[in-house]
Amino acid sequence: MKLYDYILSPSxxxxxxxxxxxxxxxxxxxxxFHPGLEHRGPELMALNPAGSIPILEDGDLVLTESSAILVxxxxxxxxxxxxxxxxEEAARVxxxxxxxxxxxxxxxxxxxxEMLLRxxxxxxxxxxxxxxxxxxxxxxxxxxxRGQRFLVxxxxxxxxxxxxxxxxxxxxxxxxxxxxxxxxxxxxxxxxLDAFIEMPGIHRLHELKPEPHxxxxxx
Amino acid sequence: xxxxxxxxxxxxxxxxxxxxGNGRKTALMGEPIEVASDTDGSARVTSKGRVLPVRVxxxxxxxxxxxPQKELFAxxxxxxxxxxxxxxxxxxxxxxxxxxxxxxxxIAHFPxxxxxxxxxxxxxxxxxxxxxxREDADEVWATQVKFYQPQAAxxxxxxxxxxxxxxxxxxxxxxxxxxxxxxPGEWDVIxxxxxxxxxxxCDVWPWMALFDDESSMTDLIHFQQTIFLQDRSILENQIxxxxxxxxxxxxxxxxxxxxxAYRRWLKRRGYTYGAQLVAQ
Numbered sequence: 001m002k003l004y005d006y007i008l009s010p011s012x013x014x015x016x017x018x019x020x021x022x023x024x025x026x027x028x029x030x031x032x033f034h035p036g037l038e039h040r041g042p043e044l045m046a047l048n049p050a051g052s053i054p055i056l057e058d059g060d061l062v063l064t065e066s067s068a069i070l071v072x073x074x075x076x077x078x079x080x081x082x083x084x085x086x087x088e089e090a091a092r093v094x095x096x097x098x099x100x101x102x103x104x105x106x107x108x109x110x111x112x113x114e115m116l117l118r119x120x121x122x123x124x125x126x127x128x129x130x131x132x133x134x135x136x137x138x139x140x141x142x143x144x145x146r147g148q149r150f151l152v153x154x155x156x157x158x159x160x161x162x163x164x165x166x167x168x169x170x171x172x173x174x175x176x177x178x179x180x181x182x183x184x185x186x187x188x189x190x191x192x193l194d195a196f197i198e199m200p201g202i203h204r205l206h207e208l209k210p211e212p213h214x215x216x217x218x219x
Numbered sequence: 220x221x222x223x224x225x226x227x228x229x230x231x232x233x234x235x236x237x238x239x240g241n242g243r244k245t246a247l248m249g250e251p252i253e254v255a256s257d258t259d260g261s262a263r264v265t266s267k268g269r270v271l272p273v274r275v276x277x278x279x280x281x282x283x284x285x286x287p288q289k290e291l292f293a294x295x296x297x298x299x300x301x302x303x304x305x306x307x308x309x310x311x312x313x314x315x316x317x318x319x320x321x322x323x324x325x326i327a328h329f330p331x332x333x334x335x336x337x338x339x340x341x342x343x344x345x346x347x348x349x350x351x352x353r354e355d356a357d358e359v360w361a362t363q364v365k366f367y368q369p370q371a372a373x374x375x376x377x378x379x380x381x382x383x384x385x386x387x388x389x390x391x392x393x394x395x396x397x398x399x400x401x402x403p404g405e406w407d408v409i410x411x412x413x414x415x416x417x418x419x420x421c422d423v424w425p426w427m428a429l430f431d432d433e434s435s436m437t438d439l440i441h442f443q444q445t446i447f448l449q450d451r452s453i454l455e456n457q458i459x460x461x462x463x464x465x466x467x468x469x470x471x472x473x474x475x476x477x478x479x480a481y482r483r484w485l486k487r488r489g490y491t492y493g494a495q496l497v498a499q
Binding site: 006007008030031032034040081095114115116117171172199200201203204 | 234236237306307308309310311313332334391422435436437438440441445446449451452455498
């Protein structure tokens with residue numbers, strides 16, 4: 001499977017992360033998104049008229065929407081990540097996959113503006129990003145009341161991977177994650193998964209230090 | 220008053236390869252400027268209708284708001300045959316331009332921020348190195364810097380002990396000379412050119428002159444962007460926002476000698492745009 005990839009793109013990172021978690025080996029084709037704008041050049045526009053990356057090629061199949069790519073990788077190699085068949089769970093997966101598009105448009109737009117000088121109304125992008133984060137915080141908190149640590153179930157699904165990167169990188173676009181304790185716990189749970197990989201701006205979890213030794217009688 | 224010394228310096232304001240007739244609006248030390256190509260293709264930088272002094276060098280357009288007393292610093296390696304010149308592209312950082320340079324001069328953070336690339340635990344020791352302010356050239360130099368690196372460059376396969384020399388030839392620019400894995404005896408050149416937009420906001424333009432015939436240009440760009448974006452979130456969270464030039468809350472260690480010399484040089488020259496002068 002060939003991934004047209006940009007190391008700093010959160011959408012491309014979704015695909016790399018899902019592939020790592022599912023144990024799928026990708027053939028990476030780096031795209032000079034910045035400063036070269038290669039994704040808008042003739043070769044890639046022929047492959048994806050939308051002019052966006054990631055693009056995944058597998059034989060005759062060409063996928064250009066990151067959620068579709070996540071579903072494809074999971075269906076091929078790690079079906080547990082698709083979520084259950086029950087009506088409510090299947091619908092929740094779709095709900096958050098669609099919701100992730102709002103994170104891309106708002107927090108992703110703010111990040112591109114603040115970091116790579118792309119045009120945009122930064123105030124509006126940040127305000128829409130904050131509205132989406134509040135909705136996500138509420139959704140995750142309701143899940144925690146049901147005893148579930150992730151967006152759809154008590155195990156991670158493609159919905160979590162679709163939402164995680166733009167949320168984790170919100171500070172790059174000037175949006176703080178300080179007000180969202182449930183989001184931060186969820187982010188920690190995802191980063192603690194076996195086979196998790198990082199990207200620039202998303203640091204790996206530090207090894208937990210040993211418990212401090214408390215002398216008896218000190219307290 | 221104190222801003223004057225930096226006003227006469229040269230600053231990067233854009234990539235030569237992306238110049239166009241329409242012009243690009245940006246800023247330099249709080250002043251709005253516009254960077255465009257003239258009808259004859261040469262670079263033209265204006266501020267409120269005033270034409271600024273301009274140089275075109277090292278892949279970038281350089282300008283000054285004042286009257287530069289010195290020519291733009293020399294990088295002889297930029298004219299050496301066989302090197303590949305890499306325009307890494309701009310990254311904006313909400314930090315003092317001086318902090319961006321200071322971070323570039325630091326080695327001790329490699330294992331923790333650039334884990335498994337420029338450093339790794341337990342190889343965290345910074346061995347002794349030499350630092351001097353060279354009065355003749357008016358530059359800060361750190362030499363004999365050695366560090367164990369798992370993947371020192373795109374062209375490196377496996378860990379090596381890398382040797383570094385750091386040079387600060389201008390208040391917001393640093394040039395790094397580094398062991399060149401495919402060509403022992405030569406140095407790879409990696410620079411950090413910083414455009415001060417405001418005292419706490421800057422555009423960073425990394426540029427490289429490397430010996431590497433194997434990697435694609437995109438791979439070279441992505442390697443350096445990966446490194447710099449690992450630094451960016453840390454730079455944006457440093458407190459205080461401005462670079463302190465007087466000792467206050469911070470206690471430098473031996474590993475920070477380059478930073479100490481850089482701050483001392485800035486203070487001595489009156490390079491204080493982006494600096495905090497009185498300890499708080």
